[in-house]
Amino acid sequence: MRRLWILFKSEFNVWRHDPITAVGGILPPSLILIAFALLFGGRLSFKIAVVDLDQGSYGAVLRQSFDQVISPLNNMPYYHVEDMDRENAMRSFETYRVEGVWIIPPDFSSRLESGENPNISMYFNNYNDDRAKNHRIYSAEIIWHFYKQIGQPPPPLEMLEEYPLPVMVDWIPVIAVGVALLSVCLGSIFNIYALTYKVQISNLTLEFGLAPRSLGWILIPKVVLALIFGLISGTFFLVVINIWLGFWPGSFIWAFWLLSGLTALFWIGLAIVFGLQSRNYMAGAIAIVLSAIIVFFIGGGLGLIRFHQNDVQWYSWLFPNTHAIDPIRDLVLFNSWPVDWNITLIKLIGFALLSLTVGMSITTRKLRCLG
Amino acid sequence: MKRFGLLLLSEFKLFRTTIPVHIIGIFQPALMFSLMALVLVTPTFDMHVVHPITPLGTELVLEMEKVCSPIGDNYISPILVDPVASREIPGGQLISVETVDGTSIALQRYGLIDSNMVKNFRNRLTSAALSIWNKSLMGHSITIVQYPRLSRDIPYSVYFGMAMLPLAAFLAAALIGAFSTAQEFEFNTIIEYRLSPISMILIMGVRLVRLSLIGLLSAFVLMLVVGIFAGGWPSSLAWAALILLVMALLGGCLGTLAGLVLQSTLPAFLIGLALAFFTWILGSAFGLAAGFSGAYEAVSRWIPNTYAVELLFPLYYGVNIGSSQPAILFLATACTILVLATMFTYRRKILLRQR
Numbered sequence: 001m002r003r004l005w006i007l008f009k010s011e012f013n014v015w016r017h018d019p020i021t022a023v024g025g026i027l028p029p030s031l032i033l034i035a036f037a038l039l040f041g042g043r044l045s046f047k048i049a050v051v052d053l054d055q056g057s058y059g060a061v062l063r064q065s066f067d068q069v070i071s072p073l074n075n076m077p078y079y080h081v082e083d084m085d086r087e088n089a090m091r092s093f094e095t096y097r098v099e100g101v102w103i104i105p106p107d108f109s110s111r112l113e114s115g116e117n118p119n120i121s122m123y124f125n126n127y128n129d130d131r132a133k134n135h136r137i138y139s140a141e142i143i144w145h146f147y148k149q150i151g152q153p154p155p156p157l158e159m160l161e162e163y164p165l166p167v168m169v170d171w172i173p174v175i176a177v178g179v180a181l182l183s184v185c186l187g188s189i190f191n192i193y194a195l196t197y198k199v200q201i202s203n204l205t206l207e208f209g210l211a212p213r214s215l216g217w218i219l220i221p222k223v224v225l226a227l228i229f230g231l232i233s234g235t236f237f238l239v240v241i242n243i244w245l246g247f248w249p250g251s252f253i254w255a256f257w258l259l260s261g262l263t264a265l266f267w268i269g270l271a272i273v274f275g276l277q278s279r280n281y282m283a284g285a286i287a288i289v290l291s292a293i294i295v296f297f298i299g300g301g302l303g304l305i306r307f308h309q310n311d312v313q314w315y316s317w318l319f320p321n322t323h324a325i326d327p328i329r330d331l332v333l334f335n336s337w338p339v340d341w342n343i344t345l346i347k348l349i350g351f352a353l354l355s356l357t358v359g360m361s362i363t364t365r366k367l368r369c370l371g
Numbered sequence: 372m373k374r375f376g377l378l379l380l381s382e383f384k385l386f387r388t389t390i391p392v393h394i395i396g397i398f399q400p401a402l403m404f405s406l407m408a409l410v411l412v413t414p415t416f417d418m419h420v421v422h423p424i425t426p427l428g429t430e431l432v433l434e435m436e437k438v439c440s441p442i443g444d445n446y447i448s449p450i451l452v453d454p455v456a457s458r459e460i461p462g463g464q465l466i467s468v469e470t471v472d473g474t475s476i477a478l479q480r481y482g483l484i485d486s487n488m489v490k491n492f493r494n495r496l497t498s499a500a501l502s503i504w505n506k507s508l509m510g511h512s513i514t515i516v517q518y519p520r521l522s523r524d525i526p527y528s529v530y531f532g533m534a535m536l537p538l539a540a541f542l543a544a545a546l547i548g549a550f551s552t553a554q555e556f557e558f559n560t561i562i563e564y565r566l567s568p569i570s571m572i573l574i575m576g577v578r579l580v581r582l583s584l585i586g587l588l589s590a591f592v593l594m595l596v597v598g599i600f601a602g603g604w605p606s607s608l609a610w611a612a613l614i615l616l617v618m619a620l621l622g623g624c625l626g627t628l629a630g631l632v633l634q635s636t637l638p639a640f641l642i643g644l645a646l647a648f649f650t651w652i653l654g655s656a657f658g659l660a661a662g663f664s665g666a667y668e669a670v671s672r673w674i675p676n677t678y679a680v681e682l683l684f685p686l687y688y689g690v691n692i693g694s695s696q697p698a699i700l701f702l703a704t705a706c707t708i709l710v711l712a713t714m715f716t717y718r719r720k721i722l723l724r725q726r
Contacts, residue, residue, distance in 0.1 A: 023641070024637075028641070028645040031645050032648055032649070032652065034649075035649055035652035035653045038663075038664070038667040038670055039652060039653070039656075039657060039663060041664075042664025042665065042666045042667055043665070044664065046662070047662070071490055072486040072493065073486050073487050073490045074486070095693040096659055096661050096662075096693065097661055097693075099661075099662055112513070114510075115510030117510050117514055119513075119514045119515075119516050120514070120515050120516065121516050121518060122516065122517055123518040123520070124519055124520070125519075125520050125662075126442075126519040126520055126521050126524045126525065127520070127521065127525055127530060127684075128527040128529070128530040128531075129414050129440065129443050129524035129525060129527055130412050130527045131658060132414075132440060132443065132519060132524045133414040133440065133443075136440065136517070137438070137446065137494035137495055137498045138494060139515050140497045140498040140501045143513055144497055144500075146513075147504065152504075152508060152511065153507070155500060155501075155504040156427060156475060156503050157475050157476070157503050158474055158475065158476045158477070159478075159479065159497065160478045161478075161479050161480075161481070161489075161493065162480045162481065163481050164463075164481065164482065164483060168485070168489060169483075169484075169485045169486065170485060170486045170487075171485050173485075174485045174487075190637070197637055282389075282392060282550055282554075282637075282640065283389070283391030283394075283395055285640065286392060286395050286396070286546060286550075286640060286644075287391075289644060290395065290399050290403075290644070293644075293648065294403050294406060294407070297403070297406075297410075298406050298407055303485075303488075304484055304485065304488065306482075307464070310417070311410060311413070313409050313410055315406065316410070333483075334483050336483070
């Protein structure tokens with residue numbers, strides 16, 4: 001045990017010589033989180049122009065509806081409306097300054113009163129089908145509200161909703177938890193590389209290979225230290241999430257550490273294979289870090305996995321992140337115990353054991369060959 | 372010129388020392404697109420509905436099937452379920468048509484999902500319910516006449532792939548630039564540069580040309596993948612190459628700068644990687660900057676990817692986004708500043724260090 005502690009301390013001293021690598025788990029996830037916060041955290045209302053040519057009063061009521069209908073996404077109106085004349089509106093549309101233009105015709109009120117099916121023209125961008133879809137289905141919300149405002153006969157089918165929590169969880173917290181898990185993984189990966197970096201450039205791998213004792217003594221302190229730094233990075237992100245968005249796992253924090261730690265161990269196992277090989281060392285580092293970032297995107301980093309289970313591709317399930325992310329969100333965002341806790345834990349332990357066993361075996365064999 | 376050619380040849384021969392890094396830098400963005408394109412949002416949502424037992428419930432399901440783009444996909448795929456099995460539904464979303472005090476109600480229940488998902492479910496149900504209401508209103512209903520800009524809804528993957536092209540060019544050049552430069556310090560081969568009688572401009576010029584061409588190659592590989600998998604091709608390959616070459620040059624400059632300043636491969640790689648993804652997300656990666664919040668648009672105006680995407684857009688969609696002059700001006704200015712900064716740093720870190 002004393003030997004392990006000495007090795008642990010010497011590994012820590014190695015790390016202290018290259019402390020910039022400690023930000024490996026902080027810097028890329030921070031920048032990714034800032035970028036997504038700017039992208040999805042601000043006002044997501046569609047910028048449109050409304051040209052109200054109506055000679056009656058209903059056009060103005062419709063115009064008001066745009067400001068009154070609130071989207072659950074960030075609790076802002078679906079549309080950010082700019083009132084323009086037709087010429088300006090179409091020019092703004094042509095130059096992509098607005099996403100769409102609604103034109104309320106002069107006879108809108110009169111045709112509505114006389115029951116002659118009034119038309120509204122809606123010009124919109126469809127350069128991507130997702131935004132085009134939003135234009136089409138947002139318009140239904142506006143018209144629904146407008147009908148109610150003008151006192152149309154009630155709809156044959158009313159709508160009601162039930163949400164399980166008093167406050168709806170926004171999209172950004174969902175992404176932020178994904179980033180926290182990414183941070184644990186990247187923190188561990190970068191730090192295992194930091195711990196093998198000096199070994200590589202000083203050609204100490206030869207000495208490792210000739211070591212009389214099991215190489216586990218060398219590898220275990222590295223793994224533990226990398227894991228600790230990964231968890232520190234992830235916890236840092238949880239604190240950021242708490243201060244910024246108000247979410248905190250509370251008494252479930254140990255469960256967060258357990259799930260994210262097991263996930264990180266999988267990546268450490270992979271990284272250590274390349275980390276202690278003298279050939280293609282950096283190529284391995286680059287490949288694994290980029291893979292972890294790709295897995296963030298394809299493994300539920302940006303959205304809930306459970307709902308999209310059928311859309312999640314088979315290769316995403318080959319990584320523990322995909323299995324861990326929603327239970328972690330349960331703990332952090334909903335402060336509820338994951339219903340699939342046991343099965344998730346078993347899977348993550350399996351991933352971690354497999355990766356560490358294979359990783360350490362290959363590494364040991366390679367080092368012995370070099371020796 | 373001959374000397375430049377020989378130096379360039381020598382630079383490209385350095386490829387042999389780091390083949391795996393080059394392979395990763397060149398092919399990783401294409402791999403990332405291939406994997407991500409399959410999990411991108413699709414307009415069609417599965418929506419679970421309890422087996423209808425009333426005519427209105429049946430009508431709702433029929434209307435749900437009709438909520439669609441007239442020039443694209445359906446937006447709802449209704450899945451009829453038994454109330455007993457409804458507890459097993461992923462995400463917990465379920466619609467049941469009930470009668471309360473004589474009023475028919477479509478009650479939509481959600482599980483622990485986020486507001487974006489709620490929005491998507493709500494809008495789709497409203498669209499279907501509005502169709503029923505419109506029928507009941509007959510002549511007093513409103514028709515929205517749609518004028519989409521393009522003749523068909525373009526799949527999101529085309530835009531996503533197009534917006535990844537600047538990332539591909541930037542990432543490959545930045546990573547390889549950072550790695551190659553930092554490695555010179557680690558292996559102490561930097562001494563050769565210090566002792567070289569050749570001008571700094573020639574040495575750095577050749578390095579940046581090499582990095583730019585590698586970045587361009589990475590972007591071409593991605594372009595090929597986007598074309599094959601998503602069906603989007605640029606109308607002018609030469610113009611697209613020019614735009615991407617500029618992005619690759621920017622990436623090459625930043626990567627080389629990181630290598631010169633940090634002189635260590637791992638931190639230099641970290642900086643190159645973080646910058647590449649940061650500028651990608653902020654540079655209109657998921658939609659044109661003008662379509663998002665004011666803060667996002669304001670920040671993205673300082674990111675070169677935004678301008679590269681705006682210049683690539685007409686090549687993929689056949690429509691211009693305003694004047695291209697500001698974009699060209701920004702990219703030219705950014706290139707000039709970064710090339711000068713790289714030269715300056717090279718001079719400080721390498722040439723002046725020996726004296």
